[in-house]
Amino acid sequence: MSPQARRSARRTEALSRERIVDAAIAVLDTAGEGGLTFRALSEHLATGPGAIYWHVANKGELLGAATDAVVAAALAATPPRTAPDPSPQERIRAVALALFDAIDAHPWVGVQLSASAWQVTTTPRLLESTGRQVRAMGVPRAEWFTVTSVLVQYILGAAAQNAANAQVLGPDADRDTYLDDVARVWEALDPEDYPFTRVVGDQMRGHDDREQFLAGVDLFLAGITARWPPAS
Amino acid sequence: MSPQARRSARRTEALSRERIVDAAIAVLDTAGEGGLTFRALSEHLATGPGAIYWHVANKGELLGAATDAVVAAALAATPPRTAPDPSPQERIRAVALALFDAIDAHPWVGVQLSASAWQVTTTPRLLESTGRQVRAMGVPRAEWFTVTSVLVQYILGAAAQNAANAQVLGPDADRDTYLDDVARVWEALDPEDYPFTRVVGDQMRGHDDREQFLAGVDLFLAGITARWPPAS
DNA sequence: ACACGTCTGGAACGTCGTTCCAAACTTGGC
DNA sequence: GCCAAGTTTGGAACGACGTTCCAGACGTGT
Known part of the structure; x- marks a missing residue:
């Protein structure tokens, strides 16, 4: 029996940074943000907490690595439903939706992306995916960074807030x-102080988060084309 | 000597939910998000941890109350620098800047607002302040909720991410x-995979977060007027 | 076979959020 | 003006967490 085989008998497989990150994602998805514990992760990996620290510096780095893995996977999976030669706008919508769905499926990613500083590996991925389309839309070069940053900030911020909202009510x-309860509270506010919120409460009842998110992206794109009309 | 006076001698003043929230804001501002501890707060208030729990259910509620207090103060302080009869766009810019500056001054507010679910007290405040201007801009009634929500999501998301970025580098x-370091990393990326990010790295060097944030708001407003032109 | 660097995992430390409870204080009825 | 009931206080204690430490198991070159 080889040494590897004997070791495999002790534990299913050798520890590695990748295996730890995968396990962390699994724990985060099932137990939520607060469920990621070095003890729970140890149990999941059939080892002790100390062993994990040989491959990962601390919990923050682990969260960052897990976030980056999810974002990279979301951006790599090109949606096959787009047109054969999609416009820049269609491409941006596809990227935005891919991120929205990824954050919806892994809500802890939203918190991490919007609460922590831009990460070295994740930020360039996002900037690159959206920035190329901004460039293709005819935005002047001097505004590339501003427009792309703003777009990414909206996508991440809106997706994170949607994920947080979706998480307060269990599956x-x-x-x-739930929406009806919130609407009722809004409609019961003081008419003097909250005339708008009272009226708008009813519109919240049937609304779809994904559609609202896409409407925001479209509003952004409309602003870009209004400011820098295509030369055509 | 009255009982109140004797009690005042023991501790400066009686405990109350308001005093606790104020102390929590002070601790959060000086020690950062992780610095808010029931023990640190106890010391700040010259009491024990148990006493606080008589007025506040748990840490989450305390954070929510502190966040709501900061947002309410930011929205109540009407900026005096606006024109005598400001347009809806100018009003939205003022609200957005007030929130941006508040989150910049209290970075923990950003995390709380974008990571946790919409709060019962805070959300109507934000919706009302921006929604009235959306209505004044001529957006059709059926779109009030969507447009206002998207706008608030951008404001909160962008401000939170800026605050998080500003916090990684100490005062x-x-x-x-710091910006130069990040730009250097971006410019050293693989030219095959990151052509856009490499080019755009230099634009990050001198950029101003506040201006970029306002540019995002303006882009949004441009999108709104492009989609629903004013009847004039 | 032996020694050395890599990797493991259980024990232990300090701190956190939270709970518990005895004592101090306030209040209302006599 | 006093005493019982209720309110408020704050220190001690509990369980769980992130992290560190280290004795030993493992792999590898000589």
Whole structure:
């Protein structure tokens, strides 16, 4: 019996940074943001907490690595449903939706991306994916950084807030009931101080988060084309 | 000597939810997000941790109350520098800047606002302040909720990310040096994979976060007027 | 076979959020 | 003006966390 085989008998496989990050993603997805513990992760990997620290510096680095893995996977999976020769706008919508869905599936990614500083590996990925389309839309070179940054900030911020909202009600709770409760609270506000919120409360009842997110992206794109009309 | 006076001798003043929230804001501002501890707060208030729990349910509620207090103060302080009869766009810019500056001064507010779910008290404040201007801009009634939500999401998301970025470098560190370091990393990326990010790295060097944030707001407003032109 | 660097994992430390409870204080009825 | 009931206080204690430490198991070159 080879040494590897004997070791495999002790534990399914050798520890590695990649295996740890994968396990961390699994724990985060099932137990939520607060569920990621070095003890829980140890159990998941059939080892002790100390062993993990040989491959990962601390919890922050682990969270960052997990976030980067999810973002990279989301951006790499090119949606096959786009047109054969998509416009820059269509491409931006596709990137935005890919991120939205990824954050919706892994809500802890949203917190990490919007709360922590821009990471060395993740930020260039996002900037590159959206920036190329900004460039293709005819935005003058001097504005590339500003426009792209703003777009990425909206995408991450809106997706993070949606994920946070979706998380307060468990997977079992009824979304319509929840929205109705909030709308009722809004409609009961003081008419003097909250005339707008009262009226708008009813519009919240049936709304779709994904559509609203896409509407925001479209509003942004409309602003870009209004400011820098295509030469055509 | 009255009982109140004797109590005042023991501790400067009686405990109350408001005093606790104020102390929490002070601790958060000086020690940062991780510095808010029930023990540190106890010391600040010259009491024990148990006493605080009589007025506040848990740490989350305390953070929410502190966030709401800061947002309410920011929105209540009407900026005096606006024109005598400001346009809806100017009003939105003022609200957005007030929130940006508040989050810049209290970075922990950004994390709280974008990471946690919309709070019962804070969200109506924000919706009302921006929604009235959206209505005044001539957006059709059916789109009020969507447009206002998107606008608020951008404002909160962008401000939170700026605050997070500003926090990684301490108050003493040099911002230009930091930006230069990041730009250098970007410019050293693989030309095959990151052509856009490499080019755009230099634009990051001198950029101003506040201006970039305002440019995003303006882009949004441009999108709104492009989609629903004013009847004039 | 032996020694050395790599990797493991259980024990232990300090700190956190939170709970508990005895004592101090306030209040209302006599 | 006093005493019982209720309110508020704050120190001690509990369990869980992130992290460190280190004795030993493992792999590898001589």
